[in-house]
Amino acid sequence: MRRRRMADSELDEIQIVRRENRKLKQQISQLRKQISRIDVDRFQNLKELLDAQDRQDAEEAAARRQAELDRAWECWDCRQGTLKLSIIERRDGVWYNRYCQECGKRTKLQRYNDKVKN
Numbered sequence: 001m002r003r004r005r006m007a008d009s010e011l012d013e014i015q016i017v018r019r020e021n022r023k024l025k026q027q028i029s030q031l032r033k034q035i036s037r038i039d040v041d042r043f044q045n046l047k048e049l050l051d052a053q054d055r056q057d058a059e060e061a062a063a064r065r066q067a068e069l070d071r072a073w074e075c076w077d078c079r080q081g082t083l084k085l086s087i088i089e090r091r092d093g094v095w096y097n098r099y100c101q102e103c104g105k106r107t108k109l110q111r112y113n114d115k116v117k118n
């Protein structure tokens, strides 16, 4: 490559790039040191803690959904039990009713379809 005289502005740019390069190298070596100092056991604990928190959140959400369903299907008669869906397949089609385990109330049999909620 043929050498050519550099303008002052080009020299300035080289200075800036060199300075940035030095700064980046410093940052990389600091990060390397930090990474090498990470306590693997503690990191594992942290991960387990986060996983446990995720599991707990999911369980609580499921419990909330179930509680809402239980409220929605509270037995009309005893107000204690929950009306549970039972599906009956017969020769004349699929039917359903709901049954309370507390008082034994049974709703009347109706034709089952996809829109029946549980």
Ligand SMILES: [Zn+2]
Pocket: 075, 076, 077, 078, 079, 080, 081, 082, 100, 101, 102, 103, 104, 105
């Ligand atoms: Zn009941």
